[in-house]
Amino acid sequence: MNRAPATLSHALTRVTEAALGPYQSAVIRIGFALTWLLYLLREFPYRQELYGPSGPWSLAMVRRLTGDNHAFTALTWVNGQPWFEFCYALAVLAGAALLVGWRTRTASVLFMVGVVSLQNRSIFIGDGGDNVLHLMSIYLVFTRCGQVWSLDARRAARAAAARARGERVRADRTGPALWAVLGLALVTATATGRLFGNSWLIPALLWAVWAALGLWWLVQRRARSDEPRILLDVIANVLHNGALVVIMAEACLIYATAGWYKIQGSRWQDGTAVYYPLHLDYFTPWPGLAGLLSASATMLTIVAYGTVTVQVAFPFTLFNRRVKNVLLVLLILEHAVIAVALGLPFFSLAMITADAVFLPTSFLLRIGRLAARARGRFVREGGGTVPAPRSPEESTSGHVGFTA
C-alpha cells in the first residue's frame, strides 16, 4: 500500500531536482535555431517580397487581419523600411545566438519574437515547417536548453573551474547590460501602446521572462541563504520538464494526426498516395528522381502503407525503447527523402529536429564526442590558440542535475 506514495514522491523529486533531458533539449535548440537561421539566410534576397512593408501582403492588410485574429507581430509597430530591416537582422542574430547557446534564455525569447513576428505578419506564405517552428519557438522559451553544448555552459564551467582554483571570478557585465536594454525596449513598447495593442499572450510572456531573469540575477548575487536560490531552481526545472513534455506530446500529435487522417484516404488505401505529390509541379524539383521513386507499384504501396503505419504507431512505441528507435530512424530517413524529392528542406529539417527530442542520450553523447573531436582537429590544424574542447560530460558536470 505504501508503494504508490513512494513512487509519486520519487517522480516529484525527479521533476523538481533536475531539468531532464539536457542533451535532448540542447539538440532541439540547435536544430530549430539552425532551421530558422538557414531559412532566413536563404530568403534574404526575397525578404522584401515575403515580409517587407511594400510586399504584396502590405502592412495595411496585415493590420486589418491581425486586428481581427489578434496575432502578435512586432513588424506592424513602426512603418517603413528601416524597422523591417532591423527586425529581420534581429531575427537572424537571435537565431545565431540560440544556435550557439549565448545567453540562451534571452536568445530563446528573441528567437520566439522573430519567428512569431515574421510568420504572423505574412501568414499566407508559410507551410507545415513554419507551423512547427512557430509552436516550438514558444515552447523553447520555457526550457533550460542551454545546459550543454552552449557558450553559456562553457562560461559556467570556466567560472566554476576558476573558483575551484581559488581565483576570483569577475562579475558578469553582459547579462545585466542586455537585461537593461531589453527592459528599456519593453517599457518603450508598452508605454507607446504597441506591445499590448493587439494581443496579450506573447507580450505578457515577454514581461514575465524579463522579470524572472531580473529576479534570478538578484537572488544569485544577493540572497543571504540558499533557499531562494533553490526555490527558483526548482521552479525553473518544473517549467523545463513541463515544456519538454509538451514538445514531445506535440511531436506525437503531429504524427498521430497525420497518420489517423491518412488512414481514411482512398489513395493511402490503394497505395498510390505517394505517387501524386511527386507529380505536383510545385513539389517536383527533380522530375527524374520523382519518376524513379514512383516507378514501381510495389515500392509505392510499401512506402504508403509503411508511412501510415509508422505515423500511427509512433506515439505508442515510446513505451518500448528499441522499437521507438527503429521508428525514429525510419521517420528521419523519410523526412530526409522528402527534403530533396519534394523540395521541402526547411520543413524536413524542422521535423527531423522534432524527432531528435526522442533520441537516446547515449547516441547524442556519441555525436557530441565526434563533433568535439572533429572540432579539435580543425582547430589544431588551423593553428589556433583556442584551448582544446572539453568532452561534453566534462564541460557539463555539475550543471546537468542540481542536487543542492
Added chain:
Amino acid sequence: MAVGVGVHLLMVFLSVAPPNAVSKQHGKAVEAWVFPEFEQNWKLFAPNPLQQNIAVQVRAEVRMKDGGLITTGWTDLSAQDGAAIHGNLAPSHAQQNELRRGWDFLTATHTDDNRPVGMRGALSEDYLRRIVVLRLYRTDPTSRDGVIQRVQVRSRTTNVQPPSWSDEQVPDKPYYRELPWWTVRADEAAGGVR
C-alpha cells in the same frame, strides 16, 4: 504546472481531432485557447494528397507610352514558379508558397461564382492582385513598357494522370476558373516590390 500542461495538450488535441461531442460543446473555449498562436494543421497529404496541378494565370490591360491600350496574352505564373523550383535544392517560399497559397486563400474566401465573403474575401483579392501585378512588372515585356490598368486572373486545373500500371481513367482536359477583371490602383501600379 501539471494541470497547465494537461489543459494545453487537451485543448490542442481537441483542435486537431475530428469534430466530436466534446469539441462541439466546448468549441469556443478550444478556439480561444488555440488561436492565434497555437493554431495547427497536420493533415499533411491527408486524407488524400492533392491530385491536381492548379496553375494561376494572368493577363493585363496595359496603357502604353503612346496612349494606346493593349491586352496581353495569358501568362502562366505557376509555370514560372515551377521553372524556378526545377533543380532547386531549397526553393524560396516566394516560389513555392506565395502564389499557390494566395490562390488557396482566395478560393477559400469566395463563393463558387467568385464573390468575396467578408473581410478576408476582400483581402484575398487585394493580395492576389498585388502578387500578379508584381510578377507582371517583373517578367511581362508589355507590362514593363507601360502601366497596368486592369488584370484578370484564372486558374487552370489539370488532373495528375494516374500511374502507368493503374487502369483508372481521369479526364485530361484542363478546367478553367476565370475571375472578373480587377482595376489596378494607381499606387500599386507605381510602387511595390519589383
